Amino acid sequence: MSAPQLLAGPDPSRGSERRAEHVARLGPLPKGGHALIELLVRTGLTGRGGAGFPVGLKWRAVTTASHGSAVVIANGAEGEPHSRKDRLLMTSRPHLILDGAMLAAASVHAKQVVLYIGEEHHAAMRSMSGALTERTEHERRMVRIVAAPPRYVAGDSSATVHLVDAGIATPTTTPPSPRDRGVGGAATLVQNVETLAHVAVIARTGIATDTVLITVAGGVRAPGVFEVNVGTPLGDAVQLAGGASEPVRAVLVGGYFGQWVEPAEAWSLPLDPHALRARGLSLGCGVIGLVPASHCAVCEVAGIMRYLASESSAQCGPCFFGLRALADACTRIAERGTDPGDLQRLQRWSAEVQGRGACKHPDGVVMFLQSAMKTFGDDFAHHPAHIRRSA
Amino acid sequence: MNNSVLWYTTRGAGAVSLVLLSAVVVLGILSVLRVQTTGWPRFLTVGLHRNLALMTLVFLTLHIVTAVVDPFTHLGWLAAVVPFSSYYRTFWLGLGTIAFELLLAIVLTSLVRGFIGQAAWRLLHWLTYAAWPFAVLHGVGTGTDAWSAWLFTLQAFCVIAVLAAIGYRFMTGSRDPLADARSSFQGAVDRREPR
Amino acid sequence: MTKQFELAVDRIKCDGRGLCAEILPERIRLDSWGYPIVAPGPIPEHLMGLAARAVDDCPVLAIALRRAQVQKQRPK
Numbered sequence: 001m002s003a004p005q006l007l008a009g010p011d012p013s014r015g016s017e018r019r020a021e022h023v024a025r026l027g028p029l030p031k032g033g034h035a036l037i038e039l040l041v042r043t044g045l046t047g048r049g050g051a052g053f054p055v056g057l058k059w060r061a062v063t064t065a066s067h068g069s070a071v072v073i074a075n076g077a078e079g080e081p082h083s084r085k086d087r088l089l090m091t092s093r094p095h096l097i098l099d100g101a102m103l104a105a106a107s108v109h110a111k112q113v114v115l116y117i118g119e120e121h122h123a124a125m126r127s128m129s130g131a132l133t134e135r136t137e138h139e140r141r142m143v144r145i146v147a148a149p150p151r152y153v154a155g156d157s158s159a160t161v162h163l164v165d166a167g168i169a170t171p172t173t174t175p176p177s178p179r180d181r182g183v184g185g186a187a188t189l190v191q192n193v194e195t196l197a198h199v200a201v202i203a204r205t206g207i208a209t210d211t212v213l214i215t216v217a218g219g220v221r222a223p224g225v226f227e228v229n230v231g232t233p234l235g236d237a238v239q240l241a242g243g244a245s246e247p248v249r250a251v252l253v254g255g256y257f258g259q260w261v262e263p264a265e266a267w268s269l270p271l272d273p274h275a276l277r278a279r280g281l282s283l284g285c286g287v288i289g290l291v292p293a294s295h296c297a298v299c300e301v302a303g304i305m306r307y308l309a310s311e312s313s314a315q316c317g318p319c320f321f322g323l324r325a326l327a328d329a330c331t332r333i334a335e336r337g338t339d340p341g342d343l344q345r346l347q348r349w350s351a352e353v354q355g356r357g358a359c360k361h362p363d364g365v366v367m368f369l370q371s372a373m374k375t376f377g378d379d380f381a382h383h384p385a386h387i388r389r390s391a
Numbered sequence: 392m393n394n395s396v397l398w399y400t401t402r403g404a405g406a407v408s409l410v411l412l413s414a415v416v417v418l419g420i421l422s423v424l425r426v427q428t429t430g431w432p433r434f435l436t437v438g439l440h441r442n443l444a445l446m447t448l449v450f451l452t453l454h455i456v457t458a459v460v461d462p463f464t465h466l467g468w469l470a471a472v473v474p475f476s477s478y479y480r481t482f483w484l485g486l487g488t489i490a491f492e493l494l495l496a497i498v499l500t501s502l503v504r505g506f507i508g509q510a511a512w513r514l515l516h517w518l519t520y521a522a523w524p525f526a527v528l529h530g531v532g533t534g535t536d537a538w539s540a541w542l543f544t545l546q547a548f549c550v551i552a553v554l555a556a557i558g559y560r561f562m563t564g565s566r567d568p569l570a571d572a573r574s575s576f577q578g579a580v581d582r583r584e585p586r
Numbered sequence: 587m588t589k590q591f592e593l594a595v596d597r598i599k600c601d602g603r604g605l606c607a608e609i610l611p612e613r614i615r616l617d618s619w620g621y622p623i624v625a626p627g628p629i630p631e632h633l634m635g636l637a638a639r640a641v642d643d644c645p646v647l648a649i650a651l652r653r654a655q656v657q658k659q660r661p662k
Contacts, residue, residue: 149580159580167583170576173598313580314572316597317621321568325618352617358597422645425603432608434643509599509647567601568619 004227005211006197012092016127019134022095029099030203032106037063040199043208046273048085049075049155049192050257050285051360055199058179058189062108065180065187070110073164073183074101076117076124076193077148077155080255081307082287085213086193088225090117090124093197094131100196102139103203108189112142114164118154119147152256152311156359157190159313170313171359194286212271212286216241219248219292228271234288235267249293250375254284256304257364260375297376298383301369302330308365319362322353326369337385346373397461404454406545409530411447412494413549415440416523420556425566444498451491483532490525493518523553590628590654593637599648606640606649614640628654 009025010017030036041056062070074097078086089097101113115132117125129145146164148154154169161178163169182188198209210230214237217223221242228237234251238244251266253259259281261269269276273283291300309323326349329342346369354366373380418440427433459466466484470477472492475485497518504512530546564570593606593613602620612633613625629637629651641649 147582149582151576151580154580163580163582167581168577169580169582173596312576314569314576317569317600317602317619318597318617320572321619321621322617349618352623356597356617356621356623427604432605433603434605434608437605437643437645504647505642569601 005201005209006089006093006096006194006213007227009093012088014092016091016094016130019095019131022093026201027204029102032103032203034063034107036103036107036199036203039202039206043202044274045195045198045202045208047192048194048198048213048286049190050080050255052273052277052282052284055191055195058191059104059107061179062187062189066109067187068109068111070105070108070187070189071112071114071164071183072101072104072108072110073114073116073160073188073190074193074196075155075157075160075190076115076121076128077160078118078121078285079148079150079152079155080285080287081152082215082217082289083255083285084215085225085286087118087121087124089193089197089213090121091127094127095134096197096200097128097193098131098135098139098143099200099203100191100193100198101143103199104189104191104196105142108187110189112144112183114183115143115145116148116160116164117145118150120150151313152308153313153359153361156361158359160190161188170315171361173358192285212273212283214271214286214288216288216290218252218290219245219295220290221245231270231272231275233267234269234271237271237288238267238290244290245292247293249291249295249297252287252289252291254282255287255289256308256368257360258282258284258287258368259371262375296334296383296386297372297379298330299334301372301376302327302334305330305365305369308361308368312361313359316357316362318353319357322349322356323362323365325349326353326365330369333380333383335385338381338383343380397457398463401454401457401461402542404450404457405530406542408447408450408454409526409549410545411443411450412523412526413553415444415447416519416553417556418443419519420560423566424560424563441501444494444501448494448498451494455491480533483529486525487529487533490522490529493522493525497522520557591634591637591651592626592628592654593624593640594650594652595622595624596648596650599646601646601648603645605643605645609640609643610636613637622649624649 010021037056037059040059041054045055046052047055047058076086076090101115104110105113115128117128125145132140132143148160148163149169151169153159153171154163156171157178158174159169159171161182162172165183178188178190180187194213201209211227212230213225213227215225216237220238223241226237226240228240234253248263251261251263253261253266253269253276261281269281271283276283291297305327309327312320312323314320326346329345329349332339333342350366350370353362355363357363418436422433422436422440425433426436455471458464459468459471464479466477466479470484471488474488475481477484497516500507500512500515527546527550600621604616604620606622607614607616610633613629614622617623637651641651
């Protein structure tokens with residue numbers, strides 16, 4: 001495995017890397033612009049926020065819609081409960097992120113940069129605002145920090161734009177997409193902080209980065225964030241986290257909007273966004289969660305469903321009522337045992353909910369549930385009644 | 392033209408306008424309350440509400456035109472558009488003028504709702520709660536036979552029906568099943584500066 | 587070739603009043619919670635009048651007619 005790229009340099013646990021050291025290690029900030037966008041297209045960098053959209057294409061689109069007054073939002077909200085990578089980057093490599101944001105601003109002709117950071121993520125806040133004081137006068141005037149409410153959908157692109165623009169972090173109807181009309185009606189680029197960090201490296205080396213940040217969580221001995229080579233087998237990443245602490249029932253790949261995979265299949269999965277997509281999976285926000293065999297799979301799924309249902313912004317009926325109904329049905333199966341009516345209801349309601357919200361929240365939840373019902377088919381079909389176990 | 396015909400038409404059209412307007416207000420409230428039965432779909436409430444509103448304007452126009460044209464009242468056309476400008480029963484007639492103009496504004500904005508947008512339309516539509524009482528008071532104050540049995544009964548019936556509907560509306564909560572959850576979530580993610 | 591239109595619901599504005607499904611049951615039905623499920627694809631010519639009425643009658647202007655679009659991948 002070759003050297004880390006984003007986390008290269010001083011140990012991340014030592015805190016925020018100062019500007020002087022950052023520049024000494026990596027060189028000065030390169031120029032953004034059309035050439036950089038084309039470079040990003042060639043390298044095939046995809047977003048690390050969850051959607052995995054090609055970065056170069058996104059920047060091209062925003063540049064086209066921009067009339068010299070676009071807005072760049074560095075999305076570090078990290079609403080996914082088990083993800084830690086964005087916070088780690090913000091607390092240890094703030095200048096990488098700021099570099100990426102500045103390169104984006106120059107490339108899409110933006111005059112404003114917003115750092116969108118979880119309001120409860122104090123260390124990240126301190127680190128990013130501290131790093132900001134070390135930047136040039138020009139950069140400091142462009143950048144402001146906006147605190148994200150601690151909710152799951154607060155990191156959604158349109159919710160991010162809505163919060164920055166109007167002070168309320170609820171998703172909005174698209175079209176128009178933020179790329180075309182975002183903050184103050186201007187073209188807005190919303191990009192995950194890890195993606196921006198990759199851009200900062202790519203702009204200096206001229207070639208693709210070949211690493212990705214993964215958060216390993218759940219039944220492992222040393223959960224944490226690891227920078228691994230793209231294509232590393234999932235099992236190797238789990239070993240970096242100290243290996244499984246007990247036998248594994250299943251692996252959740254990609255966080256709460258990801259898919260469940262049986263351990264035997266999971267260990268050899270390449271941690272590569274493109275390769276995973278080819279197999280019908282998704283790296284998402286890079287969370288790999290191990291569920292121990294001692295935990296009841298149905299109860300785990302029901303707990304996550306309850307959480308995701310409660311995180312609906314309650315703007316669209318099908319999402320709010322549908323997810324609640326799905327979560328309730330899962331909980332009934334978990335607590336009172338399998339009922340064929342509930343299994344049918346889960347299928348019917350999943351079909352009714354999918355694609356019928358203003359944002360992707362209901363879709364993500366339905367895909368998570370469908371994956372669970374496929375992977376834990378037997379568990380769902382023959383679940384006995386027992387007391388709800390906490391995760 | 393026989394003066395009595397004009398006079399009777401004015402009063403008759405006025406009474407019909409009041410009945411129609413009251414029905415329109417009640418139907419509007421039933422629409423917000425999402426009232427429906429197997430035999431009465433929601434689009435019927437909305438459709439009747441709109442059609443009766445247009446009919447109200449027709450009868451109102453008849454009421455105003457016959458009143459102005461009638462030589463007995465000495466009303467000029469100005470009185471139909473400028474409130475409190477008539478010599479005849481200045482105050483009570485003025486209320487009617489205001490009611491008419493409010494209704495005109497409400498109906499016209501409803502016809503172009505697609506252009507002005509839902510928010511602006513809704514704001515103007517609240518004026519209904521000003522237009523209706525003005526119309527009632529106008530009827531009570533200007534009608535020479537306002538206290539005749541038939542007209543009194545009619546007006547009482549209209550007032551009771553509308554007040555009952557309004558009372559019911561403000562006693563029941565929002566019929567939007569998402570209202571509570573939505574405002575509670577919004578409250579949790581609202582980061583606007585407190586005023 | 588005549589222009590083809592399809593119905594689009596603004597999911598945030600929609601609050602389940604249900605008039606659209608009453609007016610155009612051929613293309614719109616209500617889900618288990620009273621919110622509209624719109625059949626995808628362009629509206630047949632003979633139903634355009636009713637579709638326009640459904641758009642006009644919606645108390646919150648949540649449904650609209652738009653030019654029929656080819657399905658394409660939507661980036662975030």
